[in-house]
Amino acid sequence: xxxxxxxxxxxxxxxxxxxxxxxxxxxxxxxxxxxxxxxxxxxxxxxxxxxxxxxxxxxxxxxxxxxxxxxxxxxxxxxxxxxxxxxxxxxxxxxxxxxxxxxxxxxxxxxxxxxxxxxxxxxxxxxxxxxxxxxxxxxxxxxxxxxxxxxxxxxxxxxxxxxxxxxxxxxxxxxxxxxxxxxxxxxxxxxxxxxxxxxxxxxxxxxxxxxxxxxxxxxxxxxxxxxxxxxxxxxxxxxxxxxxxxxxxxxxxxxxxxxxxxxxxxxxxxxxxxxxxxxxxxxxxxxxxxxxxxxxxxxxxxxxxxxxxxxxxxxxxxxxxxxxxxxxxxxxxxxxx
Numbered sequence: 001x002x003x004x005x006x007x008x009x010x011x012x013x014x015x016x017x018x019x020x021x022x023x024x025x026x027x028x029x030x031x032x033x034x035x036x037x038x039x040x041x042x043x044x045x046x047x048x049x050x051x052x053x054x055x056x057x058x059x060x061x062x063x064x065x066x067x068x069x070x071x072x073x074x075x076x077x078x079x080x081x082x083x084x085x086x087x088x089x090x091x092x093x094x095x096x097x098x099x100x101x102x103x104x105x106x107x108x109x110x111x112x113x114x115x116x117x118x119x120x121x122x123x124x125x126x127x128x129x130x131x132x133x134x135x136x137x138x139x140x141x142x143x144x145x146x147x148x149x150x151x152x153x154x155x156x157x158x159x160x161x162x163x164x165x166x167x168x169x170x171x172x173x174x175x176x177x178x179x180x181x182x183x184x185x186x187x188x189x190x191x192x193x194x195x196x197x198x199x200x201x202x203x204x205x206x207x208x209x210x211x212x213x214x215x216x217x218x219x220x221x222x223x224x225x226x227x228x229x230x231x232x233x234x235x236x237x238x239x240x241x242x243x244x245x246x247x248x249x250x251x252x253x254x255x256x257x258x259x260x261x262x263x264x265x266x267x268x269x270x271x272x273x274x275x276x277x278x279x280x281x282x283x284x285x286x287x288x289x290x291x292x293x294x295x296x297x298x299x300x301x302x303x304x305x306x307x308x309x310x311x312x313x314x315x316x317x318x319x320x321x322x323x324x325x326x327x328x329x330x331x332x333x334x335x336x337x
Contacts, residue, residue, distance in 0.1 A: 003026070003076050006079050009038070014036075029054045039336035087293060096152050101155055157174050168254065180239050208282040209330060214285040229295055231300065234321075245312040259305055279326065
């Protein structure tokens with residue numbers, strides 16, 4: 001079975017490509033390196049001990065996609081490629097809508113043309129409305145998103161739902177991620193943000209390695225026990241395993257299938273910083289800062305459905321994720337550069 005992975009050189013994509021290769025799948029990867037590096041592709045191949053086809057293309061480009069599908073027999077698509085920073089999406093909404101929607105539409109068009117009908121979508125907990133009770137289940141209210149990034153994921157989900165409803169042979173898995181952290185245990189692949197990190201864990205790790213003098217805690221007056229945002233932090237290798245489980249699931253299921261991929265546990269910003277200190281022995285200096293636009297106070301998952309239907313659950317601990325993040329950052333202080 002051959003899996004076409006868009007954005008496969010990125011943070012989650014790279015770990016998923018490695019897991020697919022380790023599970024015996026043939027993999028074809030596409031990436032335009034807008035938020036990734038060619039070195040990641042080289043390192044995946046080294047860790048897997050296997051080669052795979054790579055296309056440096058923009059997934060929004062239908063002609064380039066048509067070339068990939070024409071040259072290969074593809075059985076399933078996993079779509080990671082997209083802009084992904086909540087705060088940046090508030091500043092640059094048009095870029096987010098254009099890139100994230102066009103890439104999904106272009107992929108669907110190429111799949112229809114070449115009779116490929118299995119699609120796994122990299123979605124997000126940001127599709128859930130801000131007024132849901134916790135934990136979030138797959139039936140929690142969606143929409144009412146509080147940032148453009150979340151709206152792009154919501155709209156892409158709707159595109160895929162409508163496409164699957166119009167094509168009864170399509171199998172779609174919408175995987176709603178919570179907050180990926182950690183890195184491969186080898187320390188060879190991990191999260192490599194461009195410029196100042198938008199996500200919490202790489203900011204903590206880069207503070208630990210000396211790139212920043214302190215961690216800005218963005219918002220200390222939320223209605224939570226310690227005043228900081230609470231999120232569901234999942235180890236990226238557990239998340240990658242979830243995609244392998246989804247590929248196996250789609251072999252025997254059609255229609256639209258929605259799964260939360262998280263741990264089911266909420267952790268605050270301050271708790272994550274403290275866990276990092278405990279796991280690494282490195283002090284993380286902190287300063288209070290204003291809230292980040294587009295953040296909601298609390299978000300964590302119910303993972304019962306994924307456990308029951310996919311046979312998947314997160315296994316790595318928060319301390320393991322912190323230790324793996326530190327190993328990656330310490331071994332690669334400047335990322336893949």
